[in-house]
Amino acid sequence: xxxxxxxxxxxxxxxxxxxxxxxxxxxxxxxxxxxxxxxxxxxxxxxxxxxxxxxxxxxxxxxxxxxxxxxxxxxxxxxxxxxxxxxxxxxxxxxxxxxxxxxxxxxxxxxxxxxxxxxxxxxxxxxxxxxxxxxxxxxxxxxxxxxxxxxxxxxxxxxxxxxxxxxxxxxxxxxxxxxxxxxxxxxxxxxxxxxxxxxxxxxxxxxxxxxxxxxxxxxxxxxxxxxxxxxxxxxxxxxxxxxxxxxxxxxxxxxxxxxxxxxxxxxxxxxxxxxxxxxxxxxxxxxxxxxxxxxxxxxxxxxxxxxxxxxxxxxxxxxxxxxxxxxxxxxxxxxxxxxxxxxxxxxxxxxxxxxxxxxxxxxxxxxxxxxxxxxxxxxxxxxxxxxxxxxxxxxxxxxxxxxxxxxxxxxxxxxxxxxxxxxxxxxxx
Numbered sequence: 001x002x003x004x005x006x007x008x009x010x011x012x013x014x015x016x017x018x019x020x021x022x023x024x025x026x027x028x029x030x031x032x033x034x035x036x037x038x039x040x041x042x043x044x045x046x047x048x049x050x051x052x053x054x055x056x057x058x059x060x061x062x063x064x065x066x067x068x069x070x071x072x073x074x075x076x077x078x079x080x081x082x083x084x085x086x087x088x089x090x091x092x093x094x095x096x097x098x099x100x101x102x103x104x105x106x107x108x109x110x111x112x113x114x115x116x117x118x119x120x121x122x123x124x125x126x127x128x129x130x131x132x133x134x135x136x137x138x139x140x141x142x143x144x145x146x147x148x149x150x151x152x153x154x155x156x157x158x159x160x161x162x163x164x165x166x167x168x169x170x171x172x173x174x175x176x177x178x179x180x181x182x183x184x185x186x187x188x189x190x191x192x193x194x195x196x197x198x199x200x201x202x203x204x205x206x207x208x209x210x211x212x213x214x215x216x217x218x219x220x221x222x223x224x225x226x227x228x229x230x231x232x233x234x235x236x237x238x239x240x241x242x243x244x245x246x247x248x249x250x251x252x253x254x255x256x257x258x259x260x261x262x263x264x265x266x267x268x269x270x271x272x273x274x275x276x277x278x279x280x281x282x283x284x285x286x287x288x289x290x291x292x293x294x295x296x297x298x299x300x301x302x303x304x305x306x307x308x309x310x311x312x313x314x315x316x317x318x319x320x321x322x323x324x325x326x327x328x329x330x331x332x333x334x335x336x337x338x339x340x341x342x343x344x345x346x347x348x349x350x351x352x353x354x355x356x357x358x359x360x361x362x363x364x365x366x367x368x369x370x371x372x373x374x375x376x377x378x379x380x381x382x383x384x385x386x387x388x389x390x391x392x393x394x395x396x397x398x399x400x401x402x403x404x405x406x407x408x409x410x411x412x413x414x415x416x417x418x419x420x421x422x423x424x425x426x427x428x429x
Contacts (some may be wrong), residue, residue, distance in 0.1 A: 004092075005155045009234075009375070011030045011112070013040045015134075020073035022410055031170055032181070033243070033290075033395075034174060034289060034290035034291055035290075035291070035292050035416060036292060037292055037294075037386075037417075037418055038292050038418075039414060039417065039418040040359040041393045042294055042331055042332055042390070042393075043108035043109035043144075043145060043332055044108055044255070044331065044332060044333075044344065044345075044348050044393045044394050045083065045108060045109060045332060045334065045335045045337075045341070045344050046106075046109040046110070046111055046296065046332065046333075046334050046335070047062065047107050047109070047110050047111070047116055047144075047334075047341075048110075048111050048113045048150065048334065048336065049112055049113060049333050050112075050113050050117040050118050050119060051111060051112050051113055051114045051118050051120055051123070051126040051127065051130055051158060052118060052119055052121075052126050052129055054108070054129075054133065055093075055133065056114045056133050056136065056137070057108050057146055058110070059106060059110065059137070059142065059143075059336075060106070060139075060142070061192045061337075062106050062107055062338040062341065063103065063107070065100050065338035065339070066102045066106060066338045066339065066341045066342050067099065067103070069311065069339045069342060070098075070099065070102075070342055072308070073304075073308045073311045073312065073315075074315075075373055076095070076339070077092045077094075077095035078091060079089045079095070080094075080095050080098075080342075080346070081094075081095070082316065083315055083316060084316065084319050084346055084350075085316075086346070088351060090350055090353055090354065092166060093330045094346055094349045094350050094353065095346075095350075097345070097349050097395060097396065098342055098346050098349065100395070101242055101344065101345050101395050102345070103164070103396075104126065105144070105395070106341060107144045107172075107341070108145055108146065108149075108394070108408075109144060109145065109146040109147070109184065109332075110144045110146070110147045110151060111147075111184070111186055112134070112147075112148070112149045112150070112163075112407075113149070113150045113154050113174065114126070114127065114149055114150060114151050114152060114165050115150050115151065115153070115230075115394055116188075116258075123161065123164075123165055123290070124164070124168055125387075126171045127149070127165045127168040127172070128168055128172045128317050130149060130169060130171075131168070131169045131170075131171075131172025131173045131175075131176060132172060132176050134147050134148075134173065134180070135172075135173055135177045135178075135180070136176070137181045138177075138182070143180070144180065144182070145182050146182040146184050147165075147180070147182055147183070147184065147185075148183050148186065149169050149181075149184050149185060149186070149229025150164070150185075150186035150187075150188055150222075151163075151166045151169075151185070151186075151187070151188075151189045151237065152165065152188070153189035153194075153195070154187070154189065154190070154195035154198050154199060155189065155191075157368055162188045163202055166202065166206075167206065170206055170217070170253045174210060174236055176271045177298060179212075179216065181220060183217075184218075184219075184220060184250070185217065185218070185219040185220070186219065186220045187199050187219050187220065187222065188222040188255070189222060189224050189225060189242060189258065190222065190223070190224075190225070190228055191227040191228060191237075191238060192227065192231075192237070193240040193241045193243070193244035194244070195254040196221060196241045196244040196245050197244045198247075199219065199248075200244070200245060200248055200345065201244050203219070203248065204218040208251075209375075210342070215247060215248060217248065218247070218249065218250045218422060219245070219249065219250065220246060220250055220251035220252070220253050220255075221242075221249055221251070221252055221253070222252075222253045223253065223254050223255060223259065223280060223284055224254075224255030224258035224259050224264050225259065226262050226263055228241065228284075229279075229280050229284075229424050233282075234281055236287055236289070236420070238252065238283060238284055238287045238347045239287035240288060241289055242288065242293055247251055248264070249291075249293045250292075250293060250294065250296045251293060251295070251296055251332075252284045252287070252288055252294070252295050252296065252297065253279050253296040253298070253334070254272070254280060254284065254295075254369060255278065255298055256270060256271065256272050256277060256298030256299055256300075256301075257270050257298075258260075259276070259277070259280055259298075259300065260274060260276060263276050270301075271300065272297055272298045272299070272321055272325065272333075273324060275323060275358050277298070277343050278340075281295065281297065281328075281330060282404055283424060285329065285330075285427065294331075294332065294361065295329075295330055295332075296330065296333060296334070297321075297325040297330040297332065297333040297334070298334055298389065299333065299334035299335065299336050300314075300317060300318055300321055300336075300340075301336060301342075302314045302317055302318070302413035303336070303339060303340075304318070304337065304339035304340065305337070305339060311339065314339070315339075315342070317348060318343045318344070318347075319343040319347045321333075322343065322344055322347035322348065323347045323350070324350060326348065326351045326425065329409050331390060332378075335345065343405030345394075345395075346416055348394055349394075349395070349396040351396070352387070352390065352391030352394070352396035352397055353391075353394060353397070355387065356388070356391060356396075356397055356401075356402075356405075357405065359384045359387050359388055360402060360405035360406045361405060362380075362418035363381060363384040363385055363388070363406050363408070363416070364405065364406045364407055364408075366380075366381045366384070367381070367406070367407075367408065367412075367416070368407075381416050382416055382417055382418075384416070385413045385416035386417040387406075388402050388406070388413060389410075389413055389414070389417055392410075
């Protein structure tokens with residue numbers, strides 16, 4: 001060991017203490033506004049089913065319809081790969097995992113819709129039935145990991161109806177066994193932060209009426225209007241909406257068609273890869289970064305139905321849009337039809353399996369200080385571990401194969417993916 005250097009300082013300890021005291025309010029604000037990702041599983045998609053259509057067999061029916069579409073239009077790995085352009089080394093693995101996923105867990109997140117897609121005659125009855133069926137599904141183990149409703153928005157014309165449906169649904173859940181852990185509520189067509197605050201007050205009142213823990217009920221905000229992105233004062237309204245949610249916001253969901261129409265985009269060009277969509281989602285992404293609020297892409301309305309030729313065209317479109325979204329860090333999207341979920345999972349599985357080996361080796365090299373041809377930083381290690389965890393959660397990757405290449409168990413990956421603020425160092429076990 002070399003000679004020890006003399007270490008000298010010029011400032012009294014009071015200087016550091018004074019600086020810390022001056023920044024105490026900022027430190028508290030950072031912790032409050034930017035707690036980081038919650039570290040829980042994020043579903044790869046959300047499926048919307050009208051409240052008058054949803055029944056006890058919906059989830060299994062979607063899986064069976066998706067499998068039937070594969071049987072008819074891509075009965076083996078080679079034909080499916082040819083449609084989507086999957087490489088030979090991925091074809092069998094991806095196809096097998098897609099079919100297994102459709103058998104085991106066809107839907108990761110389901111929203112019973114009481115907004116645009118609803119066409120029932122008795123919303124009270126349909127909301128009460130949704131509560132009972134969702135409760136029974138969780139009790140029987142047949143539920144999707146996440147389930148809930150999309151109520152009507154906070155605009156004057158439908159406000160009372162939206163409030164009542166939320167009350168009927170949540171009350172029904174409590175009467176049928178309690179609020180499930182996977183409960184999700186979606187507030188659509190938000191234009192002003194004050195509407196978010198109003199919904200917070202509604203949830204607070206419900207919690208108080210039933211003696212629930214404060215903050216038990218969270219919700220997603222749908223970004224479907226131009227005012228949600230840029231307010232009349234020129235500020236990013238979506239950032240203010242996250243603050244207005246007072247810690248209850250769990251997601252920002254882009255509404256492809258309402259938002260496009262709001263900007264005057266012609267129907268033929270309303271799509272999630274339109275420049276207007278990219279702009280909105282980029283603003284959403286920046287506003288949500290570090291807050292623990294997740295961002296979801298929208299959907300495509302081109303349905304894979306009819307002739308095999310049309311189904312293949314629709315599959316290629318959906319697969320391409322999903323891969324595009326994943327590359328831009330939109331890890332969730334909407335699916336509108338059972339025929340969409342084979343390509344949803346194909347895109348997700350291919351995305352993670354293509355990059356799995358490289359990501360695992362880079363993370364291992366970083367954790368073990370082994371160097372390599374890329375000089376990664378702590379923030380990159382966080383991204384690498386998050387990537388691997390997302391792959392495991394959706395079924396694209398197996399825990400054992402990740403462990404084998406990284407030398408890390410789930411707990412070690414979690415520490416890299418969600419370090420405490422100011423501590424971007426972690427170690428493998």
